[in-house]
Amino acid sequence: MAIASSIPLVFSVQRCKPELVAPTKPTPHEHKLLSDIDDQAALRFQVPFIQFYEYNPSMQGKDPAEVIREALANALVFYYPFAGRLREGPNGKLIVDCTGEGVMFIKADADVTLEQFGNALHPPFPCFDELLYDVPDSERMLNCPLLLIQVTRLKCGSFIFAIRFNHVICDGIGLKQFMSTISEMARGATSCFISPIWERHLLDAGDPPRVIFYHHEYDEVEPTAISWPLDNLVQRSFFFGPVEVSTLRSLIPLHLCHCTTKFELLTACLWRCRTIALNLNPNEKVRMLCTGNLRSKFNPSLPLGYYGNVIVFPAAITTVRNLLHNPLGYTVELVKQAKASMTKEYAKSVAALMVLRAKKLNFTKIVGSFVVSDLTKIGFEDIDFGWGKAVFAGAAKAVGVISFFVSTKSTKGEVGTSVPICLPAPAMERFEKELDMLKGHLLGF
Numbered sequence: 001m002a003i004a005s006s007i008p009l010v011f012s013v014q015r016c017k018p019e020l021v022a023p024t025k026p027t028p029h030e031h032k033l034l035s036d037i038d039d040q041a042a043l044r045f046q047v048p049f050i051q052f053y054e055y056n057p058s059m060q061g062k063d064p065a066e067v068i069r070e071a072l073a074n075a076l077v078f079y080y081p082f083a084g085r086l087r088e089g090p091n092g093k094l095i096v097d098c099t100g101e102g103v104m105f106i107k108a109d110a111d112v113t114l115e116q117f118g119n120a121l122h123p124p125f126p127c128f129d130e131l132l133y134d135v136p137d138s139e140r141m142l143n144c145p146l147l148l149i150q151v152t153r154l155k156c157g158s159f160i161f162a163i164r165f166n167h168v169i170c171d172g173i174g175l176k177q178f179m180s181t182i183s184e185m186a187r188g189a190t191s192c193f194i195s196p197i198w199e200r201h202l203l204d205a206g207d208p209p210r211v212i213f214y215h216h217e218y219d220e221v222e223p224t225a226i227s228w229p230l231d232n233l234v235q236r237s238f239f240f241g242p243v244e245v246s247t248l249r250s251l252i253p254l255h256l257c258h259c260t261t262k263f264e265l266l267t268a269c270l271w272r273c274r275t276i277a278l279n280l281n282p283n284e285k286v287r288m289l290c291t292g293n294l295r296s297k298f299n300p301s302l303p304l305g306y307y308g309n310v311i312v313f314p315a316a317i318t319t320v321r322n323l324l325h326n327p328l329g330y331t332v333e334l335v336k337q338a339k340a341s342m343t344k345e346y347a348k349s350v351a352a353l354m355v356l357r358a359k360k361l362n363f364t365k366i367v368g369s370f371v372v373s374d375l376t377k378i379g380f381e382d383i384d385f386g387w388g389k390a391v392f393a394g395a396a397k398a399v400g401v402i403s404f405f406v407s408t409k410s411t412k413g414e415v416g417t418s419v420p421i422c423l424p425a426p427a428m429e430r431f432e433k434e435l436d437m438l439k440g441h442l443l444g445f
Helices: 064-078 172-186 242-249 262-278 320-325 328-340 344-356 425-442
Strands: 013-015 019-023 031-033 048-054 087-088 093-098 103-110 147-154 158-164 233-240 286-292 315-319 368-372 394-395 404-411 415-424
Touching: 013 048, 019 064, 019 147, 019 344, 064 087, 064 103, 064 158, 093 172, 158 172, 172 315, 172 368, 233 262, 242 344, 242 415, 262 368, 262 404, 262 415, 262 425, 286 328, 315 320, 315 328, 320 328, 328 404, 394 404, 415 425
Parallel strands: 103 147, 286 368, 368 404
Antiparallel strands: 013 103, 019 103, 031 093, 048 158, 048 394, 087 093, 147 158, 233 415, 286 315, 404 415
8 A cells, every 4th residue: 555665766956046927917906805714724834736747749849837937927817816915914814915926936947757757656756845946935824925836847848837825825626726727828828717706705704603513623632732743754655546445445344335435435544544653642532634625515606716715624533542442434434424514504613613713723733633635536637738638636745634635546557546644754654554454454464
């Protein structure tokens, strides 16, 4: 299940000086409020994505960095809030100041070919810090560019598109919508296929705000709980193809086999193994938070083109002892129950909680919380800047306690799911052993 790593790939990258890319035309200078879902401490972080594109002979003579830079500037005319800066308003409320200053953009060249990355692209990627350079002070929340983009040309004619976005401005689907507009304009479009819609008030709390659910994901954890970040963190990906999924499915009761999705099964397995690996107190409460997209839950529907955060993080909660002493089916049931709570009313309740408790609750800092986000159905790989679809597209790595499900292929060409995990080195060893034990037990090792 663990993706084996061979000799680490090392290469050098020559970068141009980072520049600000602004909209090509004047845009409104105004202040835009974020929704109460956007504006929460748990979303105040940056997420890195990466996409690999093969050389296309039909694009001979065209520079992907220049093509994308020009398309980006044109797309920002329509998505001008991305070119602004976050400010803090009354009561800590975040506001987008639409200044038109632009987003950070880097052109680069690497002395490596796409083939050298191997035929099984998966996070974490070698020399990632060179493929998406962390411009000093660019990761702050306030008064900084909301996007950082780097296009790295490879010596074989392929290229890598990497982007880091501020999660308070949009979710994964919103980012994909913006990136699709860039790709359409890179291929010659002059307007958006889907017009962007702001209207963030649609995800605000009601008046008066009413919390009607118990939100374990925002529990104020006792001070004795271990906080993130920890020391000596390592990143590793774990691949689950048809064989691995079938193996794990045989561990759960028959009544769950046919009604449990791959996401639910893998989440339960990873949560259990991660908890074992962390060696937590048996009486400590642990949480699994699954990121849920609620766009389909609204009636009437949200406007087509809305690109703000329409996600919640319902939590399954139990003690370490219960999680480890019960069979995997117990954990699957907890995951399924958490997923079932994803409704419009749940989102409104979260928004109310953020308003009433000052938006400061942050589950991303607690080691005993494990957050999972499924990116496999969003379609980042379909984004085509003119060179064809991406051969890999998705999250570049795990972000602290947050792991992403991304579509990948094994070295044998099997289509499956890779999940990057971030843990301290000793815990990662235990995590791998636990996964291997599950597999070995079923195979009679």
